[in-house]
Amino acid sequence: MITRKYKIADKVVEVNSIYDEVHEYCTDYLTDEPADYSVTTTQADIDFECEKSAREDEIEGIPTRHFSDSYLEELAVYRKIAEQMISYDTILFHGSVVAVDGVGYLFTAKSGTGKSTHTRLWREYFGDRAVMVNDDKPLLKITDSGVIAYGTPYNGKHRLGTNTSVPLKAICILTRSADNHIEAITREQAYTILLQQVYRPADMLKMTKTLELVDRLADSVKLYKLDCNMDISAAKIAYEGMQ
Structure with missing residues (x-):
């Protein structure tokens, strides 16, 4: 598990991920301030994003796209951040x-x-x-x-x-x-x-x-x-x- 902290929308999130690409994506928001909350991704989260993408492609009538697990983890991390941020209006x-x-x-x-x-x-x-x-x-x-x-x-x-x-x-x-x-x-x-x-x-x-x-x-x-x-x-x- 790879752990780093980012300040996004004035809140500090500790991100615990499987792949390093998530952290490369967020590098401009890196901070060492205390975390307000944390998110952790698992393979189940990655599988969920894969299945969701496949369902959306089917609905739109386009060939199923295939994404890397590291890219799908980026989606999973932001989904978890979005759900946490609701508590902060x-x-x-x-x-x-x-x-x-x-x-x-x-x-x-x-x-x-x-x-x-x-x-x-x-x-x-x-x-x-x-x-x-x-x-x-x-x-x-x-x-x-x-x-x-x-x-x-x-x-x-x-x-x-x-x-x-x-x-x-x-x-x-x-x-x-x-x-x-x-x-x-x-x-x-x-x-x-x-x-x-x-x-x-x-x-x-x-x-x-x-x-x-x-x-x-x-x-x-x-x-x-x-x-x-x-x-x-x-x-x-x-x-x-x-x-």
């Missing part, structure tokens, strides 16, 4: 967070819609004013004074992210369109996709707490729908529309 959310002038904007959509492409346009348009916080699975802490978005090691296939945190101003749901148009939406209009994109634990008590946190999330940030193409003007229209 923090949820894992599937989306891409970019910050401009220190303020975060989260873009979410069904896979393949273009979240990463859109946040790339923001980085091109704003230059040094823009920072990629996390391109895939940020953690969101819900507080009484707002929502904080955190970078994590789990930042997508292109490894785009920063070990940082920013106040989250808005969540924007993307759809593809020939023209660019943004509009504010209600929590009722956004709620279904918010629920789809948050990590949903199997444990019923943790799921109940997750639902409470999604409710608070929807009430704490501004919500938008963006119809967009892949032109850089989409970044300008989106940013100005969320001001």
Whole structure:
């Protein structure tokens, strides 16, 4: 068993893993501070991730993908972290967070819609004013004074992210369109996709707490729908529309 500690979303987790790749993945978050909690993976956890991936491939009608045990352990570790973080009012959310002038904007959509492409346009348009916080699975802490978005090691296939945190101003749901148009939406209009994109634990008590946190999330940030193409003007229209 290999043991190291990482500070993720302002909490220190002690990770006990079988393979070293997990620790290579998380190296930017290494710390020697006392642990707030620990997670330990077993071969059973790796087997679970393998079976889950196979089921998802079957549902999507694609050939079964085969991953190494070390990669599957990375998934298992983050699943365990996500479940622990719920106790700290923090949820894992599937989306891409970019910050401009220190303020975060989260873009979410069904896979393949273009979240990463859109946040790339923001980085091109704003230059040094823009920072990629996390391109895939940020953690969101819900507080009484707002929502904080955190970078994590789990930042997508292109490894785009920063070990940082920013106040989250808005969540924007993307759809593809020939023209660019943004509009504010209600929590009722956004709620279904918010629920789809948050990590949903199997444990019923943790799921109940997750639902409470999604409710608070929807009430704490501004919500938008963006119809967009892949032109850089989409970044300008989106940013100005969320001001």
